Amino acid sequence: MKTISLLNLLYMLIPLLIVWYFYKRWIKNQVEIIYATIRMLSQLLLIGYVLIYIFKEKDLLLGAFIIIFMITLSTWISFRNIQNKSIYEYFQIFTAISISGIIHLIIMLYFVLELENIYEPQFVIPIAGMIFANTMNGLSLAIERFESEILKTNDFNHARQISFKTAMIPQINSFLAVGLVSLPGMMTGQILSGIDPLIAVRYQIMIMLSMLSGTGISIIVYFLLKNKSIH
Known part of the structure; x- marks a missing residue:
């Protein structure tokens, strides 16, 4: 399976920024999407390391x-x-x-x-x-x-x-x-x-x-x- 570099994942932020811009304008909330994105990234990266331990320990x-x-x-x-x-x-x-x-x-x-x-x-x-x-x-x-x-x-x-x-x-x-x-x-x-x-x-x-x-x-x-x- 082809490995995705962390740098290449940054390209996925481009369409997300468009959504964030209109969400900020129309919903009047500039924090929610940013906060959700940061949480998603941190949680997934953290769980990746945690799962390595969990799968080994059983x-x-x-x-x-x-x-x-x-x-x-x-x-x-x-x-x-x-x-x-x-x-x-x-x-x-x-x-x-x-x-x-x-x-x-x-x-x-x-x-x-x-x-x-x-x-x-x-x-x-x-x-x-x-x-x-x-x-x-x-x-x-x-x-x-x-x-x-x-x-x-x-x-x-x-x-x-x-x-x-x-x-x-x-x-x-x-x-x-x-x-x-x-x-x-x-x-x-x-x-x-x-x-x-x-x-x-x-x-x-x-x-x-x-x-x-x-x-x-x-x-x-x-x-x-x-x-x-x-x-």
Whole structure:
């Protein structure tokens, strides 16, 4: 696989600067994109070194800690964008992300991939990251839309219907477009690294299925808990 020099990565800042300029003019915020970019760069460079250590050690307790950290951080990121800041709301989001993510992680690692060892960090960590990040995004979208709709109608069932539909649109669209409009990130990365495209396709199918069902199950769990708390 061709190595990308850090210097060559600077070329990708050119279109980003254009977006930043118009974001600053139209949104009146000149800090957000810069801050997000700096965080993205520092976090990815740091995690690259951390993963080298994690993959060598294969420490089960460390792996469990990383999974819990992913769930906690995913919950916090989802939590910060909503209006209801109660502890119970945080618990509902945490529970929804945990149940959906762990179910899919177990199915993918031990039934689909059939890993022999309990903990293989080079599989567990990247797959868990994709699962929890996608679940976080879908659930955040659903909750934000639910809060907006419930204020308008005060009808739980209607607000749930609209928010569930809204959150699933990106997932369903990605199903319809994959292979025709886009080659997803995991599949592209594997192909660039020299993996047989037919093998890469199987991995991508596994990820795509988990993205839609992972988002859906987290939303279902969240609204089951929410409905119980209201009634």
